[in-house]
Structure formats: C-alpha cells, structure tokens
Amino acid sequence: MTGWHAPESLIARYADGSLPDSDAWSLEKHLESCAACAGRVSGAVRATAAGTVLAQVRGAVLDAAPPVRAKTPVRAKTPVRTKTPAPPVRAKTPVRAKAPLRTPRLLWAAAPAVRGAWLPAVLLVALGAVLLAHVADFSGARPLLLAVAPVVPVAGVALSYGRHADPLHELAASTPSAGLRLVLTRTVLVLAVSLPLLTLAGVVLPASDAPGAAAWLLPGLTLTLAALALGGWLGLRAATAVTGGGWLCAVLAPALAAPDGAVSRQLSDQLSTYVGGAATQGGWAVAAAACAALLAARRTTYDRLERH
Amino acid sequence: MTTIQVAGLHVRHRKTVALDSLDVDFGRGVHGLLGPNGAGKTSLIRVLATVAAPTGGRVRMLGEDLADPRARTEVRRRLGYLPQEFGYYPGFTVREFVAYMAWLKEMPAAATPAAVERAVERVGLADRIDARIRTLSGGMVRRVGIAQAIVNDPAVLLLDEPTAGLDPEQRVEFRELLRELGAGATVLVSTHLVEDVAAACTEVTLIADGRLAYRGTPDALSALGAAADGVGDHPIERGYTAALRAHREVAVR
Numbered sequence: 001m002t003g004w005h006a007p008e009s010l011i012a013r014y015a016d017g018s019l020p021d022s023d024a025w026s027l028e029k030h031l032e033s034c035a036a037c038a039g040r041v042s043g044a045v046r047a048t049a050a051g052t053v054l055a056q057v058r059g060a061v062l063d064a065a066p067p068v069r070a071k072t073p074v075r076a077k078t079p080v081r082t083k084t085p086a087p088p089v090r091a092k093t094p095v096r097a098k099a100p101l102r103t104p105r106l107l108w109a110a111a112p113a114v115r116g117a118w119l120p121a122v123l124l125v126a127l128g129a130v131l132l133a134h135v136a137d138f139s140g141a142r143p144l145l146l147a148v149a150p151v152v153p154v155a156g157v158a159l160s161y162g163r164h165a166d167p168l169h170e171l172a173a174s175t176p177s178a179g180l181r182l183v184l185t186r187t188v189l190v191l192a193v194s195l196p197l198l199t200l201a202g203v204v205l206p207a208s209d210a211p212g213a214a215a216w217l218l219p220g221l222t223l224t225l226a227a228l229a230l231g232g233w234l235g236l237r238a239a240t241a242v243t244g245g246g247w248l249c250a251v252l253a254p255a256l257a258a259p260d261g262a263v264s265r266q267l268s269d270q271l272s273t274y275v276g277g278a279a280t281q282g283g284w285a286v287a288a289a290a291c292a293a294l295l296a297a298r299r300t301t302y303d304r305l306e307r308h
Numbered sequence: 309m310t311t312i313q314v315a316g317l318h319v320r321h322r323k324t325v326a327l328d329s330l331d332v333d334f335g336r337g338v339h340g341l342l343g344p345n346g347a348g349k350t351s352l353i354r355v356l357a358t359v360a361a362p363t364g365g366r367v368r369m370l371g372e373d374l375a376d377p378r379a380r381t382e383v384r385r386r387l388g389y390l391p392q393e394f395g396y397y398p399g400f401t402v403r404e405f406v407a408y409m410a411w412l413k414e415m416p417a418a419a420t421p422a423a424v425e426r427a428v429e430r431v432g433l434a435d436r437i438d439a440r441i442r443t444l445s446g447g448m449v450r451r452v453g454i455a456q457a458i459v460n461d462p463a464v465l466l467l468d469e470p471t472a473g474l475d476p477e478q479r480v481e482f483r484e485l486l487r488e489l490g491a492g493a494t495v496l497v498s499t500h501l502v503e504d505v506a507a508a509c510t511e512v513t514l515i516a517d518g519r520l521a522y523r524g525t526p527d528a529l530s531a532l533g534a535a536a537d538g539v540g541d542h543p544i545e546r547g548y549t550a551a552l553r554a555h556r557e558v559a560v561r
Contacts, residue, residue: 016435047437049383103411110397110408167395175359176384182412189364303377305361 006030015044025050077089106247112166113159113191121192122152126201140264142202143210144272147251149198150220151244154227156190157183158240163306183236187224195220210268211276218284219275223247225291232301251273310335311370311464311494312356318364319351319518326351328518338490340509340526341498342548347499348518350392353468356496357389358377370463376540385414388454388462392469392498398442402428405441409456427459428452432481446473458489465495471504482483485507502544506530512544514551521555 006014006027014027031038046055065145079302109115125148133141161183163169172178177185195217202213250295251270258266274280309448312334319327327348341349354360355367358380370386372379396405403424410420428437431451436444441452450473457465471479479501486508489495499505505512505526514522514527522529533546536554538547 103417106404106411108407109404109558115397115399160397168397169395170359170391171389171409172381172412173359174384174387176381176414177412178384240534272446300377303380306359 004030005034006041007039011037011041011044014041014126097278107185108189110168111160111186112168113156113186113190114193116159116165118156118159118190119193121155123198125149125152126197130204131202134263139206139208140267142205142208142213143201143264143267143271145198145205146210146213146216146275147248147255147267149194149202149216150223150247153187153190153194153196153220153224154240154244154247156194157187157224157227158237158244160186160190160236162236173306180299183228183231183302187228190225191221208268210271215271215275215281218288219247219279222284222291225288225295229291229295229298232295232298312367312496314352314356314365315367316365317352317355317362317367319348319355319360322346325518327355327362330515330518331519332498332513332520332523334494336490336492336494336514337510338495338497338506340487340512341496341510341515342505343515343521344552347515350468350514351518352515353389353466353498354391355494356464357391357466358384358389359389359561360367363483383458383464386463388457388460388465390457390467391468392455392472396441396449396452401438401440402433402444402455403437405452406456406459410459413460415460423459423461427455429460430485431455432478447475447478448453450474451478451482454485461493463493465489465493466525467495467497469498469500471499471501479504480507480549502540502542502548506542506544514548514555516552516555517559519555519559522551 010019010023010027014024019027027037028042031041079202113119125145129141129145132138139215159165161169166172174183199213199217202216205213227236227240227243230242234242251267251274254270255263255267275284310333314330314332314334314473317327317330319325330348330352335560341352343349351360355362355374358374367374369383372383374380374383391423400408406424406427407420409514410424411417415423425434425437428434431454433451433455436448441449444452450470454467454470459469471482474482483504486495486504489507490510497504509526512522512524512526513520514529521531524532529547529551530537530543531544531547533540533548533550536550538546538548538550538553540549
C-alpha cells in the first residue's frame with residue numbers, strides 16, 4: 001500500500017461512521033503502517049462528538065496514573081492510542097443514525113407529564129399501595145388507593161399543557177396543534193398510563209369491604225373530563241385544582257373526621273357511597289358524558305390566545 | 309405582494325404600552341426588524357406568531373384575519389417561529405425535536421423524515437442530527453431552533469434574534485440561508501446586529517417606543533446616516549441612530 005493515502009472523503013465517512021465495514025477494515029489495515037493517515041484519521045475522529053468523549057477519557061486516565069505521565073514513551077504512543085478507540089465509535093453511530101422516526105414514540109417522549117415528575121408519582125402511588133398492603137400489612141391500602149387514584153390522571157392533565165408545564169409551550173402555541181388537539185393527545189397518554197397501572201395495583205391488593213379495584217375508573221375519567229371542560233374557563237391549572245381538590249376533600253374530609261381507629265373503615269364507607277354499586281357508577285357515566293358534551297361544545301375556548 | 313398587514317396594532321403589558329397603534333405591511337423578502345430594547349419588536353413578533361393576542365388592532369396574514377381561530381389554524385400551518393428564548397427537551401436528539409415540531413405543525417407523516425433532514429442540513433447540523441440537544445453548544449441550539457422554524461417551508465418566517473450566540477462564520481452562513489429563504493417567503497428578523505441587516509435584508513423596519521420609526525432599504529438607511537450625520541461605526545449604524553433621533557424629535561414635538 002506504499003504511495004497510497006486515504007482520501008479526505010474516505011476519512012470523513014470513517015469518522016462519522018457511514019463507511020461500510022469492509023472498507024473501514026481495509027482503511028484500518030492501512031493505518032497500521034501509515035502514520036500520516038493515522039494522524040489525519042485521529043484528527044477527523046477527534047472533531048466528532050466522540051472526540052470530546054475521547055479527550056475526557058484520556059484526561060481521566062492520565063489523571064488517574066500520575067507516575068506514568070512523566071514517562072515520554074506514553075506520549076509518543078498517543079497517535080496510536082487515539083486510533084484504537086475508534087471502532088467502538090463506529091459501532092455506535094450507525095445504530096443511532098438508523099433509529100427510525102416513530103411518531104407514537106415521539107409523542108410519548110414529548111408529553112410533559114410523562115417526562116416530568118408525574119410518571120414517577122404514578123408509580124409511587126401504585127407501588128406504595130401494594131407495599132403498604134403486603135409489606136406493612138396495612139388493611140386500609142385499598143380504600144386509600146381508590147381515594148387517591150381519580151386525582152392521578154387529573155394531576156397528569158394539569159402537568160401536560162401550558163406555559164407552566166411545558167418548556168416547549170411558546171413554540172407549540174404557534175402551531176396548528178395548539179389548544180385542544182394537543183391537550184387531548186396528552187390527556188389520552190396520561191389516561192393510558194394511569195388507568196391500567198392503578199387498576200392493576202388495586203387488583204393485587206387484598207380484598208376489603210371497599211369497592212372493587214375498577215370502581216375508580218369512571219370517577220377518574222369523569223374528573224379528568226370535568227377538568228378539561230372547566231379548563232376552558234379557568235385555565236387548566238385552576239380547573240384541575242378544583243376538580244382534583246374537590247374530590248379529595250369530599251372523600252377524605254369525612255374520613256379524617258372519624259374517631260380514632262375507624263379512619264379506614266370510614267374511608268371505605270365513604271367510597272362505597274361515592275363509587276360503589278351500579279346506580280352510582282351509572283351516575284358517574286352520565287356525568288362523564290355530560291362533561292364530554294360540555295367540552296365538545298366549549299372546545300373553541302382553547303383557541304383563545306394568551307393575553308399579555 | 310403583501311403577506312402581512314398590520315393595522316392599528318396595540319399591545320399592552322399590564323400598564324406599559326409595548327405597541328402603540330402600529331401600521332405596517334410586509335411582503336416577500338427579508339425584513340430586518342430593528343429597534344432599541346423594549347421597543348416592541350418581540351411583542352410584534354409574538355402577535356404575528358399567533359402566540360399572543362393584541363389589545364387592539366387587526367392583523368391579516370396570508371389573506372386571513374388572525375382574530376378568527378379557524379383562519380388562525382390555517383395560517384399556523386404555513387408559519388415558522390423562533391422565539392427569543394425557546395424551550396426544548398434536552399434529552400431529544402436534533403432529529404426527534406425537529407420531527408416533533410413537524411408533527412405539531414401537522415405536516416404529512418410521509419414527508420416528515422426527509423423534511424427534517426433537509427431543514428437540519430440547511431442550518432449546517434447534518435453531522436449532529438442524532439446528537440442529543442443537551443450535548444450541543446448555545447450556537448448549535450440556536451441553529452436547531454432555526455431548523456424547526458423552517459421545517460415546514462413556511463410562507464411566513466418569524467425569527468426573534470436568530471443570530472444571538474452564533475459565531476461570525478455561522479452568521480455569514482445564516483445570512484446566506486436568509487437570502488435563500490427570502491426569495492420565496494416573508495421573513496421577519498429581529499436583530500441588534502447591523503451587519504446582519506446590511507448583508508441579508510431587503511428592507512429595514514425600525515420600531516421605537518411601540519411605533520414605526522423608519523421604513524426603507526438598508527441602502528437608504530445608510531444614506532440617511534451619511535446625510536443626517538448619525539453616530540456609529542457602520543453606515544447602517546449611523547443610519548439607525550439618525551432615524552431614531554429623527555423619530556424622537558417628532559415624538560417630543
């Protein structure tokens with residue numbers, strides 16, 4: 001291979017990982033015997049994102065081994081050493097470059113509620129209830145979960161849209177998706193996460209005299225829709241505070257007022273009144289439909305522009 | 309051809325007046341929006357970007373009235389906007405972020421991947437397209453912002469201080485891109501850098517104290533600076549100070 005040197009375009013493609021493997025191997029073979037090309041390749045690789053990482057790694061290694069640093073042979077070897085780590089970079093870049101652009105994954109990743117503190121909070125509620133029941137042997141876990149669960153999707157909606165919740169809001173507000181379309185897309189995500197997760201957690205809790213694990217689904221949906229419908233007037237943050245807070249007060253206040261020791265009994269009774277039985281559930285279903293109708297009728301309120 | 313008509317535009321933030329019955333039209337080409345800090349440039353751009361509502365006055369854009377929500381949605385499909393400070397998701401790659409913006413702009417899904425790559429390439433970030441935004445420098449993040457603004461080939465492009473944080477070489481490239489974009493679209497660029505105006509703009513709009521202070525070509529502004537003995541190191545800068553002084557004298561009278 002004497003006389004031949006790698007052209008600039010080949011080196012560039014090697015550095016960014018777009019060179020086919022067979023070509024890369026033959027280039028690497030050439031680099032073993034050609035210091036000039038090795039220097040150019042290491043320069044090109046250092047100019048990529050991998051270069052920063054390599055520099056950091058190199059710095060860390062040198063810092064960790066102070067006695068070796070004084071010896072000159074190590075420094076003399078530097079061009080060879082920068083060449084050696086190149087293959088892992090090549091292996092990594094093509095994988096990322098080929099990652100297909102899947103809209104559902106993107107929508108999931110972009111939902112502020114899922115990105116922020118809400119998702120861990122949902123997991124905490126679900127796991128917390130299960131741990132309370134099975135590890136701490138707390139008999140009131142199920143009523144407590146049922147009392148808190150309907151507020152979870154409502155909180156998720158609050159954290160999904162608006163200047164306070166979404167760093168992208170200024171940009172999103174200038175797009176045709178601004179307003180109800182984006183609010184609903186993100187609400188669907190919030191519901192898709194919280195409904196199955198919390199219901200599943202309820203199922204694995206020991207049975208008690210509280211209503212069944214699925215009893216909270218309709219109330220949760222109704223409260224979410226109510227928050228969305230109210231959001232047109234009050235703004236999402238205030239609307240979710242009203243509906244979520246209202247539910248918590250209605251459920252927890254009487255229970256907390258109960259005499260010592262009877263708190264979870266009282267909570268179970270309260271929940272049975274609110275969500276137990278077919279008639280009550282029917283009531284919630286009617287309320288959900290009414291809220292949905294109200295939201296549909298008031299959908300243009302989400303088109304309002306921000307006032308200065 | 310006029311694409312943006314602003315009539316009697318009034319914007320108030322609490323008690324301060326940001327825009328005071330502003331009348332101005334914009335057509336195809338690159339318009340430099342100049343003015344002191346607090347002159348109302350950002351207020352104007354946010355109203356045009358359909359993000360903020362004016363306190364009074366009308367805006368017609370691309371033949372639609374922005375006060376009408378349905379028409380506004382139509383306009384938004386053909387709009388590109390880069391705010392002065394824009395939020396992003398640091399964990400997203402450049403490709404993901406621009407693609408997500410394309411989705412928000414309701415671009416056809418089939419056309420999105422190619423449009424994303426093209427937009428990122430136009431701002432010179434093709435080699436970093438799969439890098440996470442949090443790993444990019446400030447100037448690169450700014451360019452990601454420009455890429456998301458142009459991904460839908462907008463008919464109206466609003467850029468609030470797009471060159472802040474770009475190094476001189478990147479600014480030269482960006483001006484080239486501006487000229488390219490201005491051939492087919494109405495581009496509004498708010499800036500403090502007179503070189504940007506001189507090199508890339510077909511027209512200059514100077515706003516001061518919420519009112520229109522000057523309108524003309526960069527050459528005319530330079531000529532005004534020479535004639536009226538304005539202060540500054542650059543012909544445009546002298547024109548800027550001269551026009552501003554003239555505007556304030558009229559305002560005082």
